[in-house]
Amino acid sequence: MAGRLREMRCELSFLKNADGSACFSQGSTCIWASCSGPGDVHASKANEEAMTLDISYRANCGDNKFSVLNNIIQSTLSKAINLELFPHTGLVVTIHGIQDDGSMGAVALNGACFALLDNGMPFETVFCGVLIVRVKDELIIDPTAKQETASTGKVLFAVCKGTDGFPEVCSMDVIGNWDYLQLEAAWSLAQPSASAIFDFYTSVMKRKHSVDEQ
Template identity: 90%
Template sequence: MAARIREMRCELSFLKNADGSACFSQGSTCVWASCSGPGDVHASRANEEAMTLDISYRANCGDNKFNVLNNIIQSTMSKAINLELFPHTAITVTIHGIQDDGSMGAAAINSACFALLDNGMPFETVFCGIQIVRVKDELIIDPTAKQEAASTGKILFAACKGADGYPEMCSMDAIGQWDYIQLEAAWSLAQPSASAIFDFYRTVMKRKHSVDER
């Protein structure tokens, strides 16, 4: 099993016209994410009990009308954010895949969380994405595009930080045939990486909010 995630980098408040934004990279995979709101929403789409989520992932090429990543991102955000605090409003989250060298789904989820953190949204829990592929019966975490192309199965986990501080599975999307034992092995591999990503969140946000005393 290959259990090491690539180097992560993040720049917050990357886009000036957004309420929250982030430029996030894992290895050579780079994603921009922005969010606006909570703000006004048309009466036909307003929810009297909760905030409306508008999620849009856009690849750097191809059809951008709808992407399968929208479902797992929306499902994860619905569990991680207290939407009931802002009824009759909407928040728009837009994610642009700038450079894809594998694990784009995980990078998209991570960039969305950073954009929301930059916006100051009230979280029930932070969340992150971890992608795993199977290549010749070996599980590889945070795969490159070359490893993804050679894979016979792919799993995208969305993990939330549990009350005890340990990662909990929030959402999952699997491609290919996976039995229960393989899924358990993949999740066991993903958990330490999720903890490492949560530590990275803390480091980046601490840097954002630190005060220069010089």
């Protein structure tokens, strides 16, 4: 198993016209994430009981009409945020893939969480993304694009912090054939990495608030 995350970097409030935004990278993979809301929503989309989510991931090339990442981001945010606090409103979250050197799904989830934290969105729980791939018989965390291309299976974990502080699976996207033992091994590899990402969130937010208070 290869269980080392690439170096993470984050700049908050990166896009000045958004309510919350972040430029986030892991290794050479980089995204820009922004969110606006809760705010007005078109009457046709308004929900009397909960906030409406509008999620859009856009790659730096190719067809951007829809991305499979939208589904896991949408389901994760639906669990991480108490949408019932903001009925009749909408939240727009946009993630732009700037440079893709692997693990784009995980990086998109992490960047989206940073943008929401920057916005001050009240969370039920914070979340992060961890991608595990299988290359031959080896499990690799946070793979590069070359490692992803060589893989025979992928598991993208959307991870939430449980009430006890330990990582819990929030959503999951599996590609390829995996048996139960392989998924268990992948989850065991993902958990300490998720904890490291949550610690990184804390350090970045502490830095932001210490700067804001000066």
